[in-house]
Amino acid sequence: MKSAYTNTPDEYAVLRASCGLLDYTGIGLVRVSGPGAIGFLGHVATRGVEFLLEGQSMTALLLREDGTLLSEVLIHCHTGHYLVEIWPAQAAEATEHLLAGAAFAPDATVQDVSAEYDVLAVEGPASFRVAQRYLPFPVASMGYRSFVTTDHDGRPLTISRTGVTGEYGYKFFAQAGSGAALRAEFIALGAVECGKDAVDVCRMEVRFASVEHEAADGDATAFDLGLQWMIEPGKEPAGAADHVRRPVCWVGAEELTQRPERGTALTVSDAEVGVVTHAVWSPRLGRVIGTAQVDTAVAASGQEFALGESGSALRTISAPFLTATSLDVPLD
């Protein structure tokens, strides 16, 4: 994924107000099939797939052997196989993790099929109008986390409703080589190319945890990012709950215009109580917003902390930071 095509504020505005086009070059796609597929995924992912029906998708986490967070993944239930979708930043390590795990699951076939697809997406409150052009049924009847395979120019095209910005969002899995034509069609329909920096701002605003940034040091757990709810009971790694810090969301004071570095200390009365884990500039809020890990004793919404050496104030708030535009846009 490119960081930006024009500039991030303009691309952000597109994602929040109309229809952005995302190019998922570098996305990880792993096909799991065979009689042992359910068992394999139940072993490697934090949620079992046994209740997933054909045409449905679910999110889960992949954890390393030591319980640290490797990736959040989407698992799509197709006819006869599952397709595991991995965010580009974690694609290489997570794909390797899944392929290595297959050695212990002789009844499951695990294949890296990233090269078989070109993956594009449209995101934003108007994106459903683009998706409708490719669906053989009313877009309103397509549920969140569902997908359908249709025909486009004589080739199969899988469309999933699995957006990542909080707005309406649809991914398109096209045969490798046909992505360029599809991209041109989307642009002709009014979609505007957007990069991952703008997506990152949108994800933060609706509090979609970013493994890429918040677990950048590689030793964060699901609890560190507030994603413990994605771990099925009984699958918690040892020591999972033994955490002295919790994740919080915060909004910087008006004078804070520069994003603080990851690891910048947060203090109360000169006592360090936590560190910043990720921050972005939110054009809509006109503030720097972010996440932090703070001592459990003070981890709550509504706290006032000071930031690093600058001492600039920030206030912890409840997620999401804002309500996505699409919440008030009917699918018609």
Added chain:
Amino acid sequence: MSLEEATTHATRRHQLALEVKTLLVDRLALDVDPASIGDDQPLFGRGLELDSIDTLELAMAVEDTFGVTLTDDNTHSLLSLNRLLDHIQAEQS
């Protein structure tokens, strides 16, 4: 804000959060440990995956337990557990 004030605020908030999480699990018969629900976990969609029927039940449970009303005008208070806590605390103060 002093460290003591921050700690006191957080302690109260954690207590209320646990009460609401337990209420959610009990009244909606969710198969989850209340302690595993995150404070910023979404209540709909990709979070607890509640639906409109759950919303009605949750609204009644919150009114019964905390004397706080949830109406169509404050549905944004149901976007996350923390948002719901904000609403309860604001109405009670």
